[in-house]
Amino acid sequence: MVELSKEFRRAQLDLERSLGMRRRGSRWRKMRPVLIVIGVLSVATLVWSWSSNLARGRGSPGMDPRVHALRDGAEQEAPGPNSLETHKTGLSLRGLRKQGSIKMGHLDFLAEAEGVTDVEAALEKLNNHFDGVPVLEQPKAMLEWASKNLPEGKWAQVTSFGLSGLVILDVAARTKVLGKMPVLTIDTLHLFPETYALIEQVKDFYDTEQIRSYRHKHAESLKEFNLKYGDKLFKGDPSLYDFVTKIEPMKRALDELHAVAWITGRRKSQGGERAFLKLFELDPADGRLKLNPVANWGREEIWKYIKDNRVPYNRLHDKGYTSIGDTHSTVMVVADEEGERAGRFKGENRSECGMHHVHTSETTEGLNKRAERIRVGYVWEQGAKKRAQDSGITQVTEEIFEEVVGNSKTHILFEIYAPWCPHCQHFEPQYNQLEQRISTAKNKYRGKDSIHLVRMDGFENKIPEKWSAKLPFDSYPSLYLLLKTSGRGTGSVRAVKYKDKSHEPDDVLKWIDAQLSGAKVQDAELAAIMN
Numbered sequence: 001m002v003e004l005s006k007e008f009r010r011a012q013l014d015l016e017r018s019l020g021m022r023r024r025g026s027r028w029r030k031m032r033p034v035l036i037v038i039g040v041l042s043v044a045t046l047v048w049s050w051s052s053n054l055a056r057g058r059g060s061p062g063m064d065p066r067v068h069a070l071r072d073g074a075e076q077e078a079p080g081p082n083s084l085e086t087h088k089t090g091l092s093l094r095g096l097r098k099q100g101s102i103k104m105g106h107l108d109f110l111a112e113a114e115g116v117t118d119v120e121a122a123l124e125k126l127n128n129h130f131d132g133v134p135v136l137e138q139p140k141a142m143l144e145w146a147s148k149n150l151p152e153g154k155w156a157q158v159t160s161f162g163l164s165g166l167v168i169l170d171v172a173a174r175t176k177v178l179g180k181m182p183v184l185t186i187d188t189l190h191l192f193p194e195t196y197a198l199i200e201q202v203k204d205f206y207d208t209e210q211i212r213s214y215r216h217k218h219a220e221s222l223k224e225f226n227l228k229y230g231d232k233l234f235k236g237d238p239s240l241y242d243f244v245t246k247i248e249p250m251k252r253a254l255d256e257l258h259a260v261a262w263i264t265g266r267r268k269s270q271g272g273e274r275a276f277l278k279l280f281e282l283d284p285a286d287g288r289l290k291l292n293p294v295a296n297w298g299r300e301e302i303w304k305y306i307k308d309n310r311v312p313y314n315r316l317h318d319k320g321y322t323s324i325g326d327t328h329s330t331v332m333v334v335a336d337e338e339g340e341r342a343g344r345f346k347g348e349n350r351s352e353c354g355m356h357h358v359h360t361s362e363t364t365e366g367l368n369k370r371a372e373r374i375r376v377g378y379v380w381e382q383g384a385k386k387r388a389q390d391s392g393i394t395q396v397t398e399e400i401f402e403e404v405v406g407n408s409k410t411h412i413l414f415e416i417y418a419p420w421c422p423h424c425q426h427f428e429p430q431y432n433q434l435e436q437r438i439s440t441a442k443n444k445y446r447g448k449d450s451i452h453l454v455r456m457d458g459f460e461n462k463i464p465e466k467w468s469a470k471l472p473f474d475s476y477p478s479l480y481l482l483l484k485t486s487g488r489g490t491g492s493v494r495a496v497k498y499k500d501k502s503h504e505p506d507d508v509l510k511w512i513d514a515q516l517s518g519a520k521v522q523d524a525e526l527a528a529i530m531n
Helices: 002-018 032-058 065-069 093-099 108-114 119-131 135-149 163-174 193-206 222-229 238-257 272-276 299-308 315-319 361-391 401-406 422-440 505-530
Strands: 155-158 183-186 211-214 261-263 280-282 289-291 394-396 411-417 451-457 478-484 493-497
Touching: 108 119, 108 135, 119 135, 119 280, 135 163, 135 261, 155 163, 155 238, 163 193, 163 299, 183 238, 193 211, 193 315, 211 238, 222 238, 222 361, 238 361, 361 394, 361 422, 361 451, 394 401, 401 451, 411 422, 422 451, 422 505, 478 505
Parallel strands: 155 183, 155 261, 183 211, 261 289, 394 451, 411 451
Antiparallel strands: 280 289, 411 478, 478 493
């Protein structure tokens, strides 16, 4: 401590000499306390930065194991549900140009059209002007402005055929703008049958070929998508699911159109991130101009227009759905009590899918790599499932977990894996060998010592809550021996985790034999106590 104090004093004297403080006397000496405070704050800042980086590297104790697994190095980095980088607020034009989201001159025509010096001033002028237009006339006025001022063929409406989007589409048809306005919709392959029926109905109703549907670039059907990414990518990695089913197809659609602007049906009255919408804004995702013609309309105005003009709409609204998206992320709610979009992503602490958020080139590249890694993993999984079935191993999901595991009358060797995990792929033939070794050793593993092998994709399935305390896995693959006692359910099972590094069948079998022997001793001791 003394040596450190001397070093600090020498550094202080050197600084005073460099600033001329030693020559200027007491006036400068009065600044010593200030310099000391600055020095202490600087050191504290460095320490805080170092500790924060360390904490980020280690992760938090309560973190989802699926996230941990894909963070522990290149080979184990698991896609996390919250890893998509998003920002709720817009960016300035200068900021967008600096990060490379848009090219110089992308929207400069706006400034010239509005007679101002830059694009941001043009946006301010447009918002001031159209805010002065009566609310119910704003959609018509903005669509007519778009038709006259936006480059022909380089702007479009993007809609999921919700009520707001249908109003805009109908206004466009009535004002003869629809013929100049491509209508882009994103088919996630997870939509309700009623939504697909509505799209066809709308095409016939307006007798238009302007509606273009985009979907995942490597899947034409839900079955094909599930073969590539599993049945529950939306659970395993919601951010990646949104990217491959919505964000990438939409970006591709706008890029193919060379669009400089697009039209949305978002409204302030929908709440959440939309409460502060402007009629004209820069898209924080790529710097395109974004028009929100019904931003100032309320739910009542939307419904009145739909009814008065007999606009076709999704019949799920008549069943109690207020906002409709994918089948797995849409539930019925009472709009007046919970909010119009409360039925979307319920329980996920979000109200948007990411289509209106920022995605930098680095984020997009990372998501593409994750998508490819998971896709390759689930291609492997198709063969792995069949090989496991042929070996006599049972595949379990969270839906049938209780039926298979909880009601089992035998001991269970339980593997939790992720198809994209290279260690899991390496362990797969060894696990199949274990089943063969156990099933052929009939004299050893029979009766009370019978063992049934089970495997579960832990990336897209969660351990049921009442079992999570017994099966606290934090890496892939994780192997447990579930020792069966009398009764059913969690109380009749004692779970032991395999912790050795070797996954060779001989080593795992030695561990199993030791656990079975220990269980017999415990049962004998318990019986003696009971007697």
